[in-house]
Amino acid sequence: MAERAAIALGSNLGDSLGILTGALTRLFGHSQIAEVVRSPWYRTKPVGPPQPEYLNGCVVAEVTLSPEELLDVLLKIEVQFDRVRRQRWGPRTLDLDLIFYGDRVTDTPKLQLPHPRFRDRAFVLVPLADVAPHWLDPVSGQSVTDLLKAVDCSDVRLL
Numbered sequence: 001m002a003e004r005a006a007i008a009l010g011s012n013l014g015d016s017l018g019i020l021t022g023a024l025t026r027l028f029g030h031s032q033i034a035e036v037v038r039s040p041w042y043r044t045k046p047v048g049p050p051q052p053e054y055l056n057g058c059v060v061a062e063v064t065l066s067p068e069e070l071l072d073v074l075l076k077i078e079v080q081f082d083r084v085r086r087q088r089w090g091p092r093t094l095d096l097d098l099i100f101y102g103d104r105v106t107d108t109p110k111l112q113l114p115h116p117r118f119r120d121r122a123f124v125l126v127p128l129a130d131v132a133p134h135w136l137d138p139v140s141g142q143s144v145t146d147l148l149k150a151v152d153c154s155d156v157r158l159l
Contacts, residue, residue: 001064002034002062002063002064003062003063003064003101003102004036004060004061004062004063004100004102005060005061005062005063005067005070005098005100005101005102006058006059006060006098006099006100006128006131006132006135007027007058007059007060007061007074007096007097007098007099008056008057008058008095008096008097008099008115008118008123008124008127008128009023009024009056009057009058009059009094009095009096010044010054010055010056010057010092010094010095010097010123011054011055011092011093011094011095012046012051012052012053012054012055012091012092013052013091013092013093014082014093016054016055017041017055017159019081019093019094020041020055020057020094022081023077023078023081023094023096024038024059026077026080027059027061027073027074027077027096028061030073032063032064032065033061033062033063033065033070033073034061034062034063035059035060035061036059036060036061036062036131037059037060037131037132038057038058038059038060038131039057039058039059039127039128039130039131040057040127040130040158040159041055041056041057041127041158041159042055042056042057042123042126042127042156042157042158042159043055043156043157043158043159044056044122044123044155044156044157045155046091047121047123051091052091054123055159056123056124056126056127056156057127058099058124058127058128058130058131058132059131060131060132063101067098067101067104067106067111067113068110068111070098070101071098071110071111074096074097074098075096077094077096078094078095078096081093081094082094097115097118097124098111098113098115099114099115099118099124099128100113100114100115100132100135100137100138101113103136103138104138105138105139114137114138114139119137119140119147119150120151121151122148122151122152122153122155122156123155123156125144125147125148125151125153126148126153126156128144128148129144129145129148132144133145
C-alpha cells in the first residue's frame with residue numbers, strides 16, 4: 001500500500017541546483033517512488049560552522065517502500081552525489097532528510113520520524129509549507145503552517 005512521505009533537500013557545495021535536480025531525477029526514477037508535488041528552491045543561511053549559503057526545497061512523494069527502505073534510497077543518492085559526512089552541520093553536496101512518512105512516529109538508532117529537528121528549521125518548514133501546509137506533525141499535533149508561524153524565516157529567500 002502506498003504512503004506519502006515528505007523529503008527535505010539541501011545543497012551548498014558544487015553546482016547545488018544541478019545536484020538537487022539530479023537527486024530528484026534519481027529519486028523519482030525509482031520504481032517505488034512517485035512525485036506528488038515539489039516546492040520551489042530557496043536560498044538559506046547555513047546552520048553550524050561558517051560555510052556557503054544553501055539551496056533548499058521539499059517534495060512530497062508517494063512510496064511503496066518501508067520508511068527504512070526509503071531512508072536507504074535517500075542515503076544511496078547522497079553518496080552518488082559525493083556526500084561526505086565530515087562535520088555535524090557542515091557543508092555538503094547533498095542532504096536528503098525524511099521529514100514525514102504518513103503519520104508514523106519512529107525512534108530507532110537508524111531512523112527518527114518525524115525528523116527530530118524539523119520543527120525549528122525555517123529552511124525545512126518554508127518549502128514544506130509550500131507542498132504540505134496542512135500535514136499534521138504526529139508528535140505535536142500542529143500543522144506545518146502552524147509550526148512555521150513559530151520560527152524566524154528572515155534568512156529564507158526564494159531562488
